[in-house]
Amino acid sequence: NLSRSAFTQTEEWLVLQRDVLKFAPDAVALFFYPPNDINDMSQETAFDPLRPFCHLSSSGKLFVDTSFNKSFKFKLKSAIQHFKAHSLLVSFLTERYTLFDSNLRARKLFGKVQKTNPTLQGYLTLCTSAPDPLFLKNYELSKFLIRRMASLLKEKKKDLLLVSIDLPAYLPEVEEQYKKIDSTFNPNFFDEDLQKLAQSLNIPFLGLQKIFREEYRRNPNPLHWEKPQQRRYEQFGTHAGHWNERGHQVVAQAFLNELIKWLSKENVIISTD
Numbered sequence: 131n132l133s134r135s136a137f138t139q140t141e142e143w144l145v146l147q148r149d150v151l152k153f154a155p156d157a158v159a160l161f162f163y164p165p166n167d168i169n170d171m172s173q174e175t176a177f178d179p180l181r182p183f184c185h186l187s188s189s190g191k192l193f194v195d196t197s198f199n200k201s202f203k204f205k206l207k208s209a210i211q212h213f214k215a216h217s218l219l220v221s222f223l224t225e226r227y228t229l230f231d232s233n234l235r236a237r238k239l240f241g242k243v244q245k246t247n248p249t250l251q252g253y254l255t256l257c258t259s260a261p262d263p264l265f266l267k268n269y270e271l272s273k274f275l276i277r278r279m280a281s282l283l284k285e286k287k288k289d290l291l292l293v294s295i296d297l298p299a300y301l302p303e304v305e306e307q308y309k310k311i312d313s314t315f316n317p318n319f320f321d322e323d324l325q326k327l328a329q330s331l332n333i334p335f336l337g338l339q340k341i342f343r344e345e346y347r348r349n350p351n352p353l354h355w356e357k358p359q360q361r362r363y364e365q366f367g368t369h370a371g372h373w374n375e376r377g378h379q380v381v382a383q384a385f386l387n388e389l390i391k392w393l394s395k396e397n398v399i400i401s402t403d
Contacts, residue, residue, distance in 0.1 A: 138170045139275035140184045144194070146279055157289040157392075159385075160276065164269075164297060164320050168253045171268035175252075177232040180204050184271060192278070250312050257299075257319040258312045273327055280331045291392065293336045293385070294324045296353075300342040317343075336388045338381065345380050353377035 132149060134141070142160065150158060170176040173183055180203060183195045198204055213220045249255075255262040256269055280290045299305045299317035308315045316322075321337030328335030342353055355374050373381060 136166065136170070136178065136181075138167050138181075139272045139279075140171065140182050140194070143184070143275045143279055144182065146282065151286060151288075155288060157291060158279075158283060159291045159293060160279065161293045161295055162272070162276070162320075162324060163295040164253050164256075167272055168256070168265055168268045171271050172264065174264060175268065177235050178228075179235075180207065184275065186271060186274065192274075250308060250315065254308065254315070257308075257316050259314040260312075273324075276327065277331065280333055289392070290331075290333045291336065291388065292324060292328045292333055294320050294338060296338040296342040300339050300346060302343075302346075334388060334392045336384060338384065341380065341384050342377075351376065353380060 132145060134145075137145075139162075146158065166177075170178065170181065171183070173179055176183075180198045180201070182198065185193045185195060187193065210220065210224060214224050215221075250258060252262065253265050253269070256265060276292065283290045297317065297320065299308055299315075305315070305317045308317070318337075318339050321339045325335045325337060346353060352374060353376055355372055
């Protein structure tokens with residue numbers, strides 16, 4: 131994401147074409163995080179509407195909606211950007227406001243659903259036998275853009291490595307909690323589905339869900355930072371914090387192992403010194 135936060139496949143697709151290829155990479159790694167990557171694909175479900183959105187026509191033609199940049203809110207945000215880049219205080223205040231604003235939008239979008247509906251919601255429904263149609267549409271659009279990125283890189287003789295980030299249900303207690311709500315819940319759905327996508331594109335794939343589950347079973351200590359003491363709308367696009375030091379070590383080792391396998395297939399000489 132070139133050090134930019136809160137990307138979805140829409141931003142990844144645009145930045146890959148505009149910026150990433152200028153660096154002439156040998157390969158590009160795409161880390162797919164189901165909660166916010168799926169959530170933020172649509173204006174109807176995104177916590178932050180100040181972003182581009184992709185739309186597919188009935189004929190399969192891709193359109194990019196950038197109308198957000200004409201809004202007063204975006205122009206104000208852009209005007210503050212200079213001061214944010216030169217002041218820690220302004221940067222801190224704007225980040226706090228962004229968090230507050232996204233949580234407020236989350237409450238408006240999903241608060242009532244969580245209070246009144248005992249079923250799984252949002253992206254988690256895709257892991258069940260009754261996926262939410264809106265989130266399924268978002269997910270299919272995400273996969274469409276991943277295919278586009280893989281195709282573009284193949285044309286440029288570059289490789290794409292697809293990585294599926296772990297979900298809270300790698301924890302046995304969370305999986306049990308979700309299965310009590312819906313017995314058809316599959317905690318490994320995204321690993322399995324995205325692996326099929328990668329195979330169809332003939333690109334390497336790394337699924338972190340099972341890796342995190344195995345690591346946690348071996349050593350049941352946290353792999354993520356503690357969950358903040360606030361309502362996080364976990365079912366719509368959050369996690370129990372980012373990876374902690376141990377979580378990063380697990381990911382780094384798994385990623386390294388996958389790179390070694392990929393380089394071996396490419397007949398690249400690997401030094402372990």
